[in-house]
Amino acid sequence: MIRLFACVLAVAATPAMAQTLRIGIGADPNVLDPARSGSFVERVVFTALCDRLLDIGPDLSFRPELATAWAWEDGGRSLRLTLREDARFHDGTRLDAEAVKINLDRYRSAPESVRKSELRPVTAVEAPDARTVIIRLDQPYAPLLSVLSDRSGMIMSPTALARLGARIGEDPVCSGPFRLTRRVAQDRIEMERVPDHWNAANIHVQRVVMQPIPDSNVRLLNLRAGQLDLIERVAPSDVASARRDARIAIAESTAIAYQGIYFNTESGALRDPRLREALELSIDRGIINQVALDNLFVPNNQPEAPGTPYHFANRPVPGRDLDRARALLRDAGQPNPAFTLLTPNAPMETQVAEVIQSMAAEAGFRVRIETLEASTMVARADSGRYDMAFGIWSGRADPDGNIALWIASDGFLNRMKYRNPQVDAAFIAARQSTDPATRRGFYQAAMDQWMADRPMLILYHFRWFWGMRARMEGFQPSPDGLIRFSGLRLPPG
Structure with missing residues (x-):
């Protein structure tokens, strides 16, 4: 400290x-x-x-950034983007359609890229002129706009990419x-x-x-x-006192982000699904919110927040049932299973982990908490050397981006090694439709299956709290938790 x-x-x-x-x-x-x-x-x-090709507004609508206009063509199998004329990379070169093509092709195919799964439907990227990009798809792909508003839509200098290749992260040259x-x-x-x-x-x-x-x-x-x-990320326990401090101001927004815990279903101590069900039955999300989060967050078991179009009221947060949890442990032949929970080095998550540890112990679990720096924790999980780990998801404007990247067999965040063909098929079908009712049906089918398998548990949705010096101007809270710099002014003095 x-x-x-x-x-x-x-x-x-x-x-x-x-x-x-x-x-x-x-x-x-x-x-x-x-x-x-x-x-x-x-x-x-x-x-x-x-910069990204598209940005997200406070209402989660898409708005121009590097692309000033976009349109679906060929029955949803092509997306045409019109680029702004005045964008430049930090090395002074012009950002044009060929640069966009080079970046999208890298995200689709480079060995180091974890963007492949979210761009898998893309069959070709064309640059017919300096300001036009056409993205060809093998099938309609409704989440593409959301994908292009995140890291797959970030365009880096082709000159820097040619110089550094996979080492571009050492000297990121963007726009x-x-x-x-x-x-x-x-x-x-x-x-x-x-x-x-x-x-x-x-x-x-x-x-x-x-x-x-x-x-x-x-x-x-x-x-x-x-x-x-x-x-x-002002901690919930600090929000009340921060609001009373005249030197600072608090801005807030309901978040599309959620906190989950995910399991190593391949080789972890809780690879038996009965143990994972027992663990869920041993905890109470409402108590976690009360004890660790000052009742400021939203207990939830789904990737979409309550009241949003893709939240399913018929799958409410399950209640705590210690008798059922203990019976499942006995049935699995492990009345006192032990496992390690990887926790980021942050007070709020540490307190949540301690509440889980205490509640799970009443069912018979022996939980060891291992606190790690965030990047170290992710590296451990990526290597498969873990039982269970915390995973925050910052949220996306499209429902596919809030769950498939974790749960699909080829999802880049599927550190659980979870595989279910029925879930994969439901995700694929949902991506091919732009009709909300049709998509709801497929996401419901997927959720019914992965919730039964429990490769991960969603605990709560966040509220974002930012702290800033009093009289700072132009800060715009956003449900995605990101800081936009346009219009932001420091206070005088």
Whole structure:
């Protein structure tokens, strides 16, 4: 904690402080390459560095960014994009249709890319002229717009890609409002304003310094001390006191993000589905919300929040049933199973893990909590060396992006090694329709099956809370939890 606080003080001493926006983020990014990225905090950084083809508005509608217009053609088997004329990469080269094609082809085929599954229906990317991109599909693919509003829509400099290849994350050259000037692992990410950015007139700070501070209490302490200007993810336990502090302001938004825990179904200690069912029956999501989250989040067992079009009221949050849980453990021949829960190094998740540990113990589980830095935890899970781990999902505007990337056999976040042909088939059918009622039916069928198998448990949907210096202007809360820099102004003084 002392080291992190000292690092923030060092940032405060940098030149031109009044023009420097100092942001406390929840973790150190693992890799700054959209092709390889898999964590939420990387998306926060990318919002400053890398423009996307499309953006998401506060109402979750799609809006222009690098693409100024788009249209479906050929019965939904082609998407035509019109690019803006005034976009440039940070190395000064023009962003054109050929650059978009190079990036999309890399995401589709490069060995290091984890974007392959979300672009699998794409059969070809064409650039008939400098401002037109045509994406050909083997079948209608409703989630494509949502995909292009995230990392698959981030366009990097072909010159930099040719120079660095799979090492592009060491020097990401994009087209966002800020360019990377320095990164010190576990310490800071420094960026400077791009004066010829197409939206430069609305970018009002000269520098951005992002400081990874996993402890939410330390982030808030530094904000209160004036050493940070903006922090993400204020802990629920701190919201009330932060609102009473005249030095800072709190912005909030209902989130499309959710917190889950996922299981190693291939070789983990809970690979028997009876053990996973018993664990779910041993916990109470409402108690987790009360004890660890100050009743500020939304207990849930589904990837879509209650009240949204793809939430299914006929699958409510199950109640706690210790007798049934114990019976399942006896039936599995393991009345006192032991497993390790990987937890990120953050106070809120640690407290949630401790509540789960306590409740599960009443059913007979012996839970060991192992706390890791976020990128280390993801690396452990990716290698299959885990029993159960926390997994936050920042949410997408399309329902497919909120579950298939975790549950589908080829999902890039399927660290559980879960495979179910019926679930895969339902996801594929849902993607091929733009009719909401038809899609609901397929997502319901998929959910009925994966909920029975339990490769993961969804615990709650978040509310996003950002803390900032009082009188900061232009901050726009968004359900996706990202920070938009357009219009953002530091307070005077």
